[in-house]
Amino acid sequence: MRDDLAVFRDVGRVHALAEAIARLDPGRPVRLMHVCGTHENALCQFGLRDLLPAWLGLVAGPGCPVCVCPASDLDLAARLAMDPRVVLATFGDVVRVPARTSLAAVRARGADVRIVYGASDAVALARALPAREVVFFAVGFETTACTTAAALQADPPANFSVLCSHRLVPPALDALLGLPGVAPEGFLLPGHVITVTGLSAYRDLASRRPIAMAVGGFEPVDLLLALKDLVEQVADGRPRVGNDYPRAVRDGGNPAAIAAIAQVFEARDAAWRGIGTIPASGLGLRAAFAGRDAAARFGLVPDPEVPDTTPGCRCGDVLLGRLEPEACPLFGSGCTPDVPVGPCMVAFEGTCAARYRHRRL
Amino acid sequence: MCLAVPMRLTTIDGVEGRAEVQGVGRTVRLDLVPGATIGDWLIVHAGFAIQVLDAAEAAEVMAMVAVALEGGPP
Ligand code: SF4
Numbered sequence: 001m002r003d004d005l006a007v008f009r010d011v012g013r014v015h016a017l018a019e020a021i022a023r024l025d026p027g028r029p030v031r032l033m034h035v036c037g038t039h040e041n042a043l044c045q046f047g048l049r050d051l052l053p054a055w056l057g058l059v060a061g062p063g064c065p066v067c068v069c070p071a072s073d074l075d076l077a078a079r080l081a082m083d084p085r086v087v088l089a090t091f092g093d094v095v096r097v098p099a100r101t102s103l104a105a106v107r108a109r110g111a112d113v114r115i116v117y118g119a120s121d122a123v124a125l126a127r128a129l130p131a132r133e134v135v136f137f138a139v140g141f142e143t144t145a146c147t148t149a150a151a152l153q154a155d156p157p158a159n160f161s162v163l164c165s166h167r168l169v170p171p172a173l174d175a176l177l178g179l180p181g182v183a184p185e186g187f188l189l190p191g192h193v194i195t196v197t198g199l200s201a202y203r204d205l206a207s208r209r210p211i212a213m214a215v216g217g218f219e220p221v222d223l224l225l226a227l228k229d230l231v232e233q234v235a236d237g238r239p240r241v242g243n244d245y246p247r248a249v250r251d252g253g254n255p256a257a258i259a260a261i262a263q264v265f266e267a268r269d270a271a272w273r274g275i276g277t278i279p280a281s282g283l284g285l286r287a288a289f290a291g292r293d294a295a296a297r298f299g300l301v302p303d304p305e306v307p308d309t310t311p312g313c314r315c316g317d318v319l320l321g322r323l324e325p326e327a328c329p330l331f332g333s334g335c336t337p338d339v340p341v342g343p344c345m346v347a348f349e350g351t352c353a354a355r356y357r358h359r360r361l
Numbered sequence: 362m363c364l365a366v367p368m369r370l371t372t373i374d375g376v377e378g379r380a381e382v383q384g385v386g387r388t389v390r391l392d393l394v395p396g397a398t399i400g401d402w403l404i405v406h407a408g409f410a411i412q413v414l415d416a417a418e419a420a421e422v423m424a425m426v427a428v429a430l431e432g433g434p435p
C-alpha cells in the first residue's frame with residue numbers, strides 16, 4: 001500500500017486528471033468549497049490550484065477545528081489551566097491560539113499546560129501524576145471525537161476529565177448552505193472525517209438540499225478525482241454523494257468509532273468562532289460521563305463577554321470562504337505564523353497558515 | 362492536529378499496537394479497529410487507528426485513473 005502511494009502522486013496522472021477536468025468546461029464559473037485543513041494543505045503543498053482551469057474556483061471553508069474553537073472555550077481552558085490543581089493537556093496548535101489570553105500566555109505565567117498527541121497520552125499523563133487533576137481540552141471534528149470517546153470508555157483514572165469542544169461537520173455544511181454569498185455549488189468532503197462517520201449524514205443533507213458532494217483523500221490524484229466528480233455532478237445537474245476515497249471511506253464509516261461517539265457524547269448547539277452558533281453542531285458528554293466534565297468538576301462556566309475575534313482579523317470571512325487569506329490587510333505583514341493575530345494563522349490546518357507556508361517568494 | 366497518516370501495523374499487544382511508516386514507529390491504540398491484523402495499513406489519528414485501508418479499493422482507484430487517462434468513460 002505504501003508503495004502505491006507514489007502512484008497517487010504521479011505527475012503524469014495528476015496532469016492528465018487536471019486536463020480531464022478542464023475538458024468538462026461548463027462555460028461558466030463553478031465555485032466549490034472544501035472543509036478540511038488537510039485538503040488546504042495538500043492543495044497548497046502540491047500547487048494543485050495552479051493546475052485547475054480558471055473557471056473552477058475552490059475556496060476553503062471552516063475546516064480547521066482549532067480555528068473554529070470559540071474564544072469562550074479557549075478562555076475556559078486558560079482559566080482551568082490557572083487552577084493550581086490542574087494539568088491542562090491539549091494539542092500543540094491549540095496552545096498558541098489567541099483569545100482573551102492564550103494557553104501559551106498562561107503557561108508563561110506558571111500554569112501547567114502540556115502538549116499531547118491525543119487523548120490516550122493525556123490519560124497516560126493522569127496515571128503518571130495521580131496527585132494532580134489532568135484535564136484534556138478536546139478539540140476536533142468527528143475524526144478526533146471518536147478518539148476522545150474511546151479514551152473515556154477505556155476506564156481512565158479518576159483524576160482525568162475532559163473539556164469538550166468537539167464539533168460536527170454535517171450541521172455546519174447545512175448552515176453554510178443557508179448563508180447568502182457563502183453557499184458553493186459543491187462540497188469536497190473531508191476524507192478522514194467521513195472515514196469515521198460514513199456517508200449517511202451527507203445523503204440526508206443531499207435529500208434536503210441538492211448540492212454536489214464528493215469525498216476526497218489527500219494525495220493529488222485523490223483530490224483531483226474528487227474535483228472531477230464534483231464538476232461532473234455540477235455539469236450534468238444531478239448532484240449525488242460521490243466517494244472518491246474508497247480505500248479509506250466505507251459507506252457505513254467505522255462502526256466501532258460511530259458507536260463510541262454515540263455512547264459517550266450527545267449533540268448540542270455550539271458556537272463556531274467567527275461564524276456563530278450552529279444547531280446540534282457540537283458534542284457534550286452524556287449523563288453517564290457527566291462526572292468527566294472538567295468545567296462542572298471545577299465549577300467554571302463560559303464567560304459570554306470574551307470577544308470572539310481579534311480586532312482587524314478577518315478569520316470569520318476566511319472561514320466562510322468569503323475572503324482569500326491573501327486579501328486580508330494583515331496577511332504576511334501584521335500577521336504571520338510567528339506572530340499570529342487570528343486562529344487561521346496559528347493552526348497547521350488554518351487556511352492563512354497553509355497559504356503563508358506555501359506562498360511564492 | 363487533525364492530520365491522519367497511513368501506518369503499517371507491526372505488532373499487537375491487547376488494545377495497543379505498534380505501527381510504522383518510513384522507519385518511524387509509534388504506539389497506536391486499536392480500540393476503534395477491532396478487526397485489524399498485523400501487516401494492515403491503518404489510518405492513525407491522535408494516537409488511535411481510526412480505519413484499516415483497503416488495498417483492493419486502492420488498486421481499483423488506480424484502474425479507474427488509468428481508464429480516465431486513456432480518455433475513456435470515467
Ligand atoms: S491573515 Fe491573520 S489577521 Fe488576517 S484573517 Fe488570517 S489570521 Fe486573521
